[in-house]
Structures are given as structure tokens and as C-alpha cells.
Amino acid sequence: MKANYQITIEELLLREQLASIPGRIAYIDECGSFGFDFEKEGTSQFYVLTAIVIESSRIDEFHRQFEEIKKNNGFANTELKSSSLSDGKRNRIVSQLLPMDFRIVLFIVDKKRMQDGTPLSNYKQTFIKNMNSRMHRMLYRAYPKLRILMDETGYPEFQQSFRNYVAANRGQYNIFNEYDFDFIDSRDEALVQLADFIGGSITKWLINKQSTNYLEMLRGKITAIEEFPSTFEPYWGETNPDNYKYDRSIYSLAVKCARDYITKYERDNSDDKKAQIATLRYLLFYVINVNPTRYVYSDELLQNIQQNISRKATKEFLFRRVIAPMRDGGVILASCVHGYKIPISVEDITTYLNQTTSTVGPMLHRMGICRRLILQGTDNNLDILGNEAFLKYKRLFE
Numbered sequence: 001m002k003a004n005y006q007i008t009i010e011e012l013l014l015r016e017q018l019a020s021i022p023g024r025i026a027y028i029d030e031c032g033s034f035g036f037d038f039e040k041e042g043t044s045q046f047y048v049l050t051a052i053v054i055e056s057s058r059i060d061e062f063h064r065q066f067e068e069i070k071k072n073n074g075f076a077n078t079e080l081k082s083s084s085l086s087d088g089k090r091n092r093i094v095s096q097l098l099p100m101d102f103r104i105v106l107f108i109v110d111k112k113r114m115q116d117g118t119p120l121s122n123y124k125q126t127f128i129k130n131m132n133s134r135m136h137r138m139l140y141r142a143y144p145k146l147r148i149l150m151d152e153t154g155y156p157e158f159q160q161s162f163r164n165y166v167a168a169n170r171g172q173y174n175i176f177n178e179y180d181f182d183f184i185d186s187r188d189e190a191l192v193q194l195a196d197f198i199g200g201s202i203t204k205w206l207i208n209k210q211s212t213n214y215l216e217m218l219r220g221k222i223t224a225i226e227e228f229p230s231t232f233e234p235y236w237g238e239t240n241p242d243n244y245k246y247d248r249s250i251y252s253l254a255v256k257c258a259r260d261y262i263t264k265y266e267r268d269n270s271d272d273k274k275a276q277i278a279t280l281r282y283l284l285f286y287v288i289n290v291n292p293t294r295y296v297y298s299d300e301l302l303q304n305i306q307q308n309i310s311r312k313a314t315k316e317f318l319f320r321r322v323i324a325p326m327r328d329g330g331v332i333l334a335s336c337v338h339g340y341k342i343p344i345s346v347e348d349i350t351t352y353l354n355q356t357t358s359t360v361g362p363m364l365h366r367m368g369i370c371r372r373l374i375l376q377g378t379d380n381n382l383d384i385l386g387n388e389a390f391l392k393y394k395r396l397f398e
Helices: 009-019 054-073 087-097 124-142 156-169 172-176 190-207 250-263 271-290 298-306 315-328 346-377 388-397
Strands: 024-031 046-056 103-110 148-151 181-186 222-228 334-335 340-341
Touching: 009 315, 024 054, 024 190, 046 054, 046 124, 046 190, 054 190, 087 103, 087 190, 103 124, 103 190, 124 148, 124 156, 124 222, 124 271, 124 298, 148 190, 156 181, 172 315, 181 190, 222 271, 271 298, 271 340, 298 340, 334 346, 340 346
Parallel strands: 024 148, 103 222, 148 181
Antiparallel strands: 024 046, 046 103, 334 340
8 A cells, every 4th residue: 555645845835936937848959979980981079969948838939930930041841950051041040040039058078088998988878878868967957847858869779768767867846747858850840950950050160160150159048058078278269368368277276166166056956056056157158168258247147047046136136146155155256347257367356356446445444434533532442343243354454
């Protein structure tokens, strides 16, 4: 006889929280192949998993918009395949997609950087399952109510084993059946074709950096990106690092601190921590893949945060509940009036210190005036900084 299952208070609160979060659907497609013999024709250097994430309530409207784009570009009654497009048509389609309301999650594998002789490089099923499981962990961390539709791989045994994996590892929310997962033929689902198009376009730039930078074009749509093995050096693009006093030790430390913080808190499902992790992932993506010198505006970060939390994301929330706790927790961030960034130089840190000093300096100056006047007026009998709680400030004036 089965024991009766009683829902706990925590589970009831979790259900209420989930009810306030919009459901989303992720359409996933892969670009690239397994092989590691790069001398062999057709062996790809990169394996890219692309997820297109859309709010469930907007799916019908989104379908209509995307079908119209397909029709306008000669794909009215046929599957849109990234590999079949000219550069001009690809750029035109990307430009037409930008006003649409969707988000992108990317998992990029550079197979040339993987260690040879491991199960990941020797066994196709192990490789595909491992890479896909990493992608799904990313998605489940970011979106607490999610249905996933993935393009069929053509291997029934993999599909079944991966269904089992997802069911066993999709997280605590599955007690409410909030997750759903299945494979689908891209010929029957246009939005899987969209994932194929986005992934294929980004792969095109990864292979040939002289082509259009689709990561840059689509950066406003990208919620999260993870690279395997983990990449490190920033992509300078049009910026010459010799003209910008790049300090690898500063950059290395800042990246390590950010990644350590992500590792420590990525399983924390509170809104504050989810917002912090989303912000760090975005700043890391930006400094590594887009522009290491540019500050990211607060509005850009807030737009990304809003995709990951249920409450309203405001600038006050960004400063008080996201940036400040991360700095308290050991994350090194540079900031100025233009926004925030992962620092890559001493100048970045100096800019942050100057901004802080411009606020704190005048406040300390006024504190000193107040203390001096009271000391003078009381014949030095009353020092407002004499209290034990203020001794650390008193030392600044002695």
C-alpha cells in the first residue's frame, strides 16, 4: 500500500511562486558533429547547441511572425536551413528577427580544445549526452517553468536515454510537473528551424571571424552562454589591446572571482541569487565575446535579469540586491556612469574607485566638519566619533 504524500509548506510556497512566473518553451537545435579527426572533410571544430526561449502565451503570435519572415525570404513552403543561405539573405533574416520577443541560450563546444583520449572524445553517445545535459542544466537554472522541444538526433536509443536523464535530473520543481521535454522533427516545427538558423549563423562566425559577427548582432537576445572547455581570453574585435592598458593579472582575477561566485550560488533559486548569476553570466559573455572595453548599461542588465526572476527588476534592485551583494561576496566589478563590466585593467579599477570617491569623499568631508564643530563647541568633551561603532571612521580624521 502506497503511503500518502503530504505537501509541505515549502512546496506550497514554491507552487505559489511558480504560479506567478510565465511559462516558457525552449526549442533546441544542434550544429556541428561529433568527430575529432579534423583532417577529415566534414569534421566540425565547433559543436553548438542553441535554445530559443519564448513565453508560452506568445507562441501563436511568434509562429505567425516567423512564418511571415520565412515567406518573405523564399521559405514559405519549405524548411529554413542555415546551411543553405547566402550571406546577404542571412543578414537580412537576422535583422528581421531582432524586433521579435525571444531569448537565446547558447552552449558552445570548441572540440579542438578538448583533451584527447577521454570518453567525451572517444564515444559519440557519451559526448552528445554530456553536452546536452550541460545545456539542460543551464536552461533549468534560468527558467523555473519550462517546456523543452529538441530536434531529433536520429538515434532512438539516445533519445530514450536522454528522456530518462532529464526526468531524473530536472530539479525539484518536477513534483508539480512544471517541466516537459520531448524530441521533435524540425520539419514539423518552424521554431526548431529558428534555433538551427541562429546556431548555424553563430557557428559561421566562430569558424570565420572575418564574417559577420552574429554574436554581436544578437547580443541583446542572449540570456546565457556557456563555453566548453571554458574560454578565457577576451575577444578584442575592432579594439587594439595595445591601446588599452590590458592587465592580464587583473582580468584573470576578476574572471576567477566571477566564476567562483557562479559555482557557489548557481543552485540557489532565490530571486536575488538568480539575478546575480544572470548578471555575472552576461558580463562574462560580454567581456569575452563582444567588447572587453565597453561598460554594459544598467537597462541592458535589467532586461536580462527580468527574464530570470518573477519580481519587478528596477535600478534600485540592481544596485542593492545584485551588484552590492556580489561585491560583498568577493566579486570584482568595475563601474562608472556608463554601467558595469568585468575589469581588464588597473584603469578599470581606478575608474570605479574614482566614482566611489566622488560620492563617499564629500560625505566624509561633511562628517569631519560636523565632528570638528561639535568638538570646538564642547571644549573637546564630546567626540561624535568616540562611540565604539564609529572608531573605524574616527581613524580617518586623525
